[in-house]
Amino acid sequence: MSSTKIFLKSSDDKTFEIDETAARASETLKNIIDGGCLDGVIPLPNVSSNILPKVIEYCKKHGGDNGSSKKIANGGVDKDKEILPDYDEEEDKREKVRVDELKKWEEEYMDFDQQVLYDLMLAANYLHIKGLLDLTVEKAASMIRGRTPDQIRENFNINSDFTPEEEEEMILIEDEWDDEWAFD
């Protein structure tokens, strides 16, 4: 595919450049491109200039190879292989290296604070970038996993709005599902 340049405009009127192939990682952009409505700059009123470069970075990495990004997003397959090091086929080895690299990249990529996380998640949702959405959602989930409701409230700045009676009920539920869930 040719490397046509696409221009994206953030909510605060800054313009960013992205290859068409990379842009196709986003369903939304892909539809715009395929729909032939490409008219110079694509405005993205929901994405700020703080976040857009981050999004573009992801798209660049994942633009061409839907396959492996999907694999990473699904998470399952490569984990399998870690457990099973004696997977002896060459092909699998190469695949593993690729997946590992991608995984490492994603780890570094995902190193940011909560606010960015939300914004990125919203942007991924808006732009329909499945892999990125999965990544961000999973990260958010990891911030909830294994925590008590109190910790979650604190972490996410949420106030409990239960009535005292409901509160009691919640405590019961909470106890019932107390941690040490073996497979957390």
Add this chain to the structure above:
Amino acid sequence: MSEFESFSEISDEGDNVNPVTSIDFLLHDDLLERILAYLPIASIFRAGCVCKRWNEIVNSRRLNVLSQKPWYFMFTSSDEPILWKWYSLELLCIEAPNWFIASSCGLVCFMDNDSRSQLFVCNPIIKDYDLGMEPIDYDVFGGLEPLDTSLPWDWDITRKVINPSEEEVVPPPPEKEEEAPPAPAGSQNNAVAHQQPPLPLPPQPQAVVLEGPPSPKPPVLVGAAIRTETAAVSAGFTTEVVAYNGGRRIVRPDWLPPFWTVLTKVRKNGKRAGQFDKYYEDPTRQYIFKSKKYVLEFLQHGKVVKKRGPKKAPKTDAAQEMPESSVQTAK
């Protein structure tokens, strides 16, 4: 959307009650659902105690269908490995000790093993049941396929499996004409599940495996996970989770055709002691393959590398193979 611009320095130290930073204000229900759906079951319920909105989402019927990860309930009365944590789950309808189970995307279908006259579908998360289904004649029933993920509580039993000992022939999977050698007749647990045309595997089904207590006294459900899992698979059910290794999921690979089983085995010695080998077992439980390559060769050309050793009776099979299986020895 001013929130996006207000990307100021907002520390996420707990006391800062800036509503803008709250996940609650930023994310709409869809995203929150997605996030929660990534959690294991216990975490989901605890998340439901956070506030009203989360509670509603957790208890919504949609949630469990969105779930990204398999869920696994384990119930036991055994004194097996301490790393197993057991939870009881009340299912009102379980009266008989043994049930066949099929699950898909969080819905679980039960059929009682004895009379095979009861059949119901249950959503264990919201504890909702659909009872009074017509008794069925089949010896085994297959996995559930949700018709449409946007209609989670709509279900249908799309695969009906007929015991191969009966003369009726069910078309084998289209791509392979491999004569599936019939399982030993008369063994309910081992009925071969012929797949009807290419049903896609459910994207992310959660395995929910339960077994009634051996004693006739009901309400406490007990059962060992891998055992019931094996039993379920041998009965032709597809399940997503295959085994756990100390908390790590070994997920059913998506290329594996329905009704194939993944077996895991822990190496007892050698350099890789404690690690896993994985094997794939065909639906008839006659062949075992060591790798994806061999499975695909078998599917395409019928090439068999190694045949499985003499088979035990299916029921003991499930029970006896169990101790070897990975879950128990997870380190």
